[in-house]
Amino acid sequence: MSGMSGPIRLLLVVDSLDLGGAERHVAGLAAALRGRGCRVVVACSTRGALAASLEREGVPVVSMTRRLVKRRFSHAFALGVRRLLRREGVELVHAHVYASAAASAAATFGLGVPLVVTEHTEASWQGRRAREITRWYCRRARHVIAVSTPIRRRLIGRDGVSPEKISVIPTALPEVEPPGVDPGAVAPDGRLVGVVARLQPEKGVATFLRAVARIAPLAPDVRFLVVGDGPLREELAGLAGRLGLRGRVSFLGYRPDAREIIRRLDVLVVPSFTEGAPLVVLEAMASGVPVVASAVGGIPDQIRHGREGLLVPTGDSAALGEALLSLLRDPESACRMGAAGRRRAASAFGHDRMVRRIEYVYRTILAGRRGLAALPAGPGEERPPVGGLRSPS
Numbered sequence: 001m002s003g004m005s006g007p008i009r010l011l012l013v014v015d016s017l018d019l020g021g022a023e024r025h026v027a028g029l030a031a032a033l034r035g036r037g038c039r040v041v042v043a044c045s046t047r048g049a050l051a052a053s054l055e056r057e058g059v060p061v062v063s064m065t066r067r068l069v070k071r072r073f074s075h076a077f078a079l080g081v082r083r084l085l086r087r088e089g090v091e092l093v094h095a096h097v098y099a100s101a102a103a104s105a106a107a108t109f110g111l112g113v114p115l116v117v118t119e120h121t122e123a124s125w126q127g128r129r130a131r132e133i134t135r136w137y138c139r140r141a142r143h144v145i146a147v148s149t150p151i152r153r154r155l156i157g158r159d160g161v162s163p164e165k166i167s168v169i170p171t172a173l174p175e176v177e178p179p180g181v182d183p184g185a186v187a188p189d190g191r192l193v194g195v196v197a198r199l200q201p202e203k204g205v206a207t208f209l210r211a212v213a214r215i216a217p218l219a220p221d222v223r224f225l226v227v228g229d230g231p232l233r234e235e236l237a238g239l240a241g242r243l244g245l246r247g248r249v250s251f252l253g254y255r256p257d258a259r260e261i262i263r264r265l266d267v268l269v270v271p272s273f274t275e276g277a278p279l280v281v282l283e284a285m286a287s288g289v290p291v292v293a294s295a296v297g298g299i300p301d302q303i304r305h306g307r308e309g310l311l312v313p314t315g316d317s318a319a320l321g322e323a324l325l326s327l328l329r330d331p332e333s334a335c336r337m338g339a340a341g342r343r344r345a346a347s348a349f350g351h352d353r354m355v356r357r358i359e360y361v362y363r364t365i366l367a368g369r370r371g372l373a374a375l376p377a378g379p380g381e382e383r384p385p386v387g388g389l390r391s392p393s
Contacts, residue, residue: 008362009039011085013095013104015070017061018048019256020198021279022097022120025147025171031057032355043084045069045077045099049256071125073102073133081107092362096120098134105137114365118145120171120276122154122297124202135159142365145358147171147277148298167361170301171277172354173286173345190221191266193324196258196280199230204271204294206232206239210317211271213243215325222328227261229254263287267327267334273314275299282349285341290334292323302349308341 010033014026026042027050034040034057042054042061046068051061064080081103085093094116095104101117108115117137126134138144138161146152146168155161193212197203205226212224226236226249233251240249255261262268268284268291275297282302284291291309293299305311310327312319327334 007037007039008033008359008366009089009091010362011041011043011081011088011090011093013043013081013093013100015097015099016044016046016048016068017042017050017054019050021171021276022118023048023050024279025118025120026096027054028173028351029355029358030054030059032351033359034059036355036359038359041084041088041090043081045074069099069103071098071130073106074099075106077103078106082111085111085113091366092116094118094358094362095137098123098126098130101137101141102133105140108140114142115140116143116145116361116365117141118147118169119151119155120147122150122274122276124274131158138165141165143167143361145169145361148301150297151276167357169354169357169361170298170349171279171282172349172351173279173282190223191219191328192223192225192264193267193269193328194225194227194261194265195269195271196227196262197270197272198228199226199232199236201232202273203228203230204273204315205236207271207315207317207320208269209236209240209243209245209249211269211321211324212249213245214317214321215328216245216248218325219328222266224249225252225261225265226250227252227255227258259283262289265289266331267292267324269320269324270294270299271320272296272299277302282345285345285349288338288342290327290337290341292320292327302344303341304344307337308344309337 012026012030014023017023017027030040030042040059042059044063045065047063055061062084064077069077090113092114093104093108095101096118097120104115138159144155144161144166146155146166147170149168152166152168155166156163195205195208199205237251262283268289270281270291270293272294277298281291281299285308291303293303293311294314295311296314300311303309303311310323312323
């Protein structure tokens with residue numbers, strides 16, 4: 001067994017390798033761990049856009065089912081994971097997202113292989129049965145990683161997880177990305193404000209459109225972008241038309257070059273109703289783009305109001321519009337916040353820092369240690385807000 005030294009044989013499990021935040025987190029973590037000498041295999045129910053790039057990094061990707069398993073327990077997924085961890089001689093399983101955590105908890109049962117689970121969301125979608133399963137796999141796990149302090153509070157208060165069993169390790173920008181694409185002319189000349197999100201109810205894009213309708217006459221040089229696709233696209237395009245925003249708002253759909261588009265924005269807006277620790281916020285921060293966002297989930301861990309951006313109440317289009325207009329009218333403040341965001345992204349949310357902390361969790365478990373003693377932050381590193389965290393910095 002590897003313990004505190006030597007290569008670790010790891011199985012990372014995630015629902016798919018599509019271009020979602022948790023999926024990108026897993027892909028970046030897997031590639032970085034391999035670079036640190038670990039033997040890593042990624043298991044998923046179905047493949048996705050990130051699978052090929054991850055395999056090019058030398059990380060095997062194994063799909064278990066013909067259809068995506070999401071927000072449900074799948075016996076086939078669990079059996080596939082169990083067969084794989086036996087075949088590969090896996091020492092530790094690290095599962096991400098509900099369906100993968102449930103499958104991994106079942107797959108490791110009776111085998112003596114320790115399980116680590118990362119919780120990426122506040123799980124507001126869960127009903128009674130899903131909450132029962134979440135509590136079960138958290139009991140089965142040796143350790144639970146929360147990507148934000150609100151998720152830690154949910155794990156303790158709703159799911160009954162002992163605080164000593166939880167580490168808060170914020171997400172960071174992954175190194176594995178889809179191939180870059182020249183974004184071309186995403187909009188006419190002028191300033192750009194955009195949302196980058198999957199078009200589903202919890203992302204709050206309708207709130208963004210209502211805020212835009214309030215301020216568009218006061219900012220005639222600004223163009224507004226909605227980057228992403230999803231089940232609400234037609235409904236949101238219809239709402240934009242009813243609000244008189246045709247010609248001011250462009251729906252770009254899914255873009256593999258979304259990160260490049262973010263770099264071109266003057267302001268990124270994140271109007272979500274629920275979030276974990278969204279990578280899109282870190283992408284904007286790393287690019288020096290100020291953020292106007294809902295004060296929800298892990299976003300206040302990332303953005304400090306008035307310093308790297310502005311935070312507003314969830315679902316409040318008037319407050320969102322006022323915050324956005326204040327940055328558009330004061331480009332010096334916007335530039336100052338963007339620069340502060342870039343510094344904070346590098347100091348508090350560096351990818352290597354995140355990987356080292358997660359690897360420390362693995363090695364502590366494999367060495368048979370109970371507690372996770374704190375390690376000092378590296379030179380120039382800022383500690384993120386993590387409450388009573390006892391895991392490494």
